[in-house]
Structure formats: structure tokens, C-alpha cells
Amino acid sequence: MMGKPRPSRVWDAMLRGNERFVFGDPEHPRQDVERRETIASGQAPLAAIFGCADSRLAAEIIFDLGLGDAFVVRNAGQVISDSVLGSLEYAVGVLEVPLILVLGHDECGAVRAAIDSQAEDATPLPPHIAHLISPIVPAVHTVAGVPADQPVDPATVDALEVGREHLRHTVAELLESSEMISAAVADGSLAIVGANYRLQEGRVVPDIVVGLAD
Template sequence: MGMPRPSRVWDAMLRGNERFVSGDPEHPRQDVERRENIAGGQAPLAAIFGCSDSRLAAEIIFDLGLGDAFVVRNAGQVMSDSVLGSLEYAVAVLHVPLILVLGHDECGAVRAAIDSQADDAVPLPPHISRLIQPIVPAVHRVTRTPLDQAVDTSTVDAGEVGREHLRDTVAELLESSELISAAVAEGSLAIVGANYRLQEGRVVPDIVVGQAVPASE
């Protein structure tokens, strides 16, 4: 029996998110028996690369259990060598059929990237500054401002910057990993970029690469 198709995994995750949104989660595969059964190995359904924001708990918002998701997180879901290596491990060794890149509204890293482009911006600590640099191009595209010019941060649509950054992250993932792009090309892997709405609890797909939806849709 092979791994589930990407479309089946994504459908199951969306159904789990609907249970979470409606306040009727099942909390599956979280008991002692499940813990003991997977102690010797893992076979996650999907890899989730999301923001570290404490309100974005991946297994909870998709109503998943132990061993269901291989989760990679950092502030602002910014691509790095460690993230790329972790996701390649999920694809090459764990054979996940789906990578979900998950952003959200009211993201602190996105806000920091926007504020850093103001004319009177206070310099950020160096590690934070380096972390948010990949988000900065999205700020300038949304505001139609050249990269070497300051931005009027009071008029920036942070939600749109977040969505642009999400698309950039998916594109960078495909461009940076021959392994992952090849898996998408052969149909064994799909990538979904989605945004999580904090107030509503709903995950909203924004970009899909590969066979992540049934052919009949």
C-alpha cells in the first residue's frame, strides 16, 4: 500500500480544519496506544512549514494527532538552509505527499519587515534583521516602491504583504530544491501555500503547485 495521494491528504486536512473551526474537533490519534505504536518510526501525512506564532499550532488547527505532521517553524515562515534540509528530509526519507507552507494574518515578522522600511525606522537587532530580509521585497512590491527607497508604512496592507511573501516562499522552495521540484513534476508531491485567519480559525489556500486537489474539481 503506497502513500496517499496529495489530494487525499489535503482534503483530510481541510476536513480537520473545518472541525476545528466549528468547535467540534475529534482530537484523533492522541492516546497512549498511538504514542506506543509510533515510537519505533514515523510516517507523517504531510510536512507543514509555518510561522512560529504561538497562535498557529499546526496539529490543533487541522485536528491532527501524534505522528500525522512533520512540522517546521520559524518566525515569518522564512526559507533557510535548515528549513530546506528539513523539508527535503520529509520528502526523500519520510515520503510525505504534501508540503503546506502556512502563513497567517497579523504576523509579527511581516509587520517588522514593513516597519523596517520606514524612513525613520529604528535598526533591528542583527539576527532579527537578517530573518526578515526575505520579506522586504514583498513590502516594496505591494507598495510599488523601489528597494532603495523608504516606504510610507502607514498605508501598507500587511495582509497583502503576507500573501506576497507566502508566494515568494513557495517559489523559493521550488527554485532552491531540485529534489522537491522533481517530486512535484513527477506527481508524488504537491505544495500548498495557505493563510490562517486567526479570528476565524480557518485555513484559506492561496497557491497550489501540483496535484493537491482532486481531478474532478
């Protein structure tokens, strides 16, 4: 990984960018014609960001990044799938990113759909949506304290806590499902951060950190 900064330095730079965004003072770096021409023949992103597809979660804007700075993978509810794993393994194995950020957020529609789907009188979801949110459902039952085969009362379930629980599950599943990624974390070349984005404040708050040494 010659030329690549340590994971901790990348994360610190991303947090500084997020601070600029929060306070309304973004620099909009590396977004000019010269940068576009420089990276046209290849990419060397500093981080991979796996986030929710929510339109309010525009990763490059949130972290005040430029063209070519982040390899971004998104789907509703940041749910692990074969395509997500393949994309992130490409980022690690080929692009040699030193950091993967798994980014959730409050007021997540996928989390809300997962909660509502477990109500006793819930209307069945379209099959593809039901399949998409199914990995979030265990977090619903964990937070609700209700067995997986029992319905929950959506009004009593804290959506923020479900989102946080799902985020932790996602990071754990990423490590369990990819030998390449877990090996890179073990040898110190890669770190994974799971964080939540606060929509109104604009701030990214770390929740789980794996392999991030000074």
C-alpha cells in the same frame, strides 16, 4: 511511496480537520496511549507543514491532527533557510510525505517588522532579527509599489497583502532552491499548498497550489 495517499486526499483530510476546528467540534484523533506506543519506533507523517512560529499557529490543533500525522517546521515569518530546506527535503526524500503545506497567517509580527523596517526613520533591528525578516522585505516593496532602494510609509502598506505576497515568494523559492522537491512535484508524488490562517476565524484559506491533481 507505497501506503501513502495521494496529495489531494491528504489535503482534503486536512481541510476537513480544519473545518472541525473552526466549528469547535475537534475529534483529537490519534492522541492516545496506543497511538504513542505504535509510533515510538518510527514515523510516517502524512504531510510536512512549514509555518510561522507564532504561538497562535499550532498546526496539529488547527487541522485536528494526531501524533505522527505532521512533520512540522517553523520559524518566524515562515522564511526559507538552509535548515528549513534540509528539513523539508528530509520529509520528502526520507519520510516520503505527499504534501508540503506552507502556512502563513494574518497579524504576523515578522511581516509587521519587515514593513516597519523600511520606513525612512526606522530604528535598526537587532542583526539576527534583521537577517530573519530580510526575505520578507521584497514583498513589502512590491505591495507598496516602491523601488527596493527607497523607503516606504508603513501606514500605507497592507500587511495582509504583504503576507500573501511573501507566501507566494516562499513557495516559489522552495521550488527553485530544492531540486529534490521540484522533481517530486514534477513526477506527481508531491504537492505544495501555500495557505493563510485567519486567526480569529480559525480557518485556513489556500492561496497558491502547485501539483495538486485529483
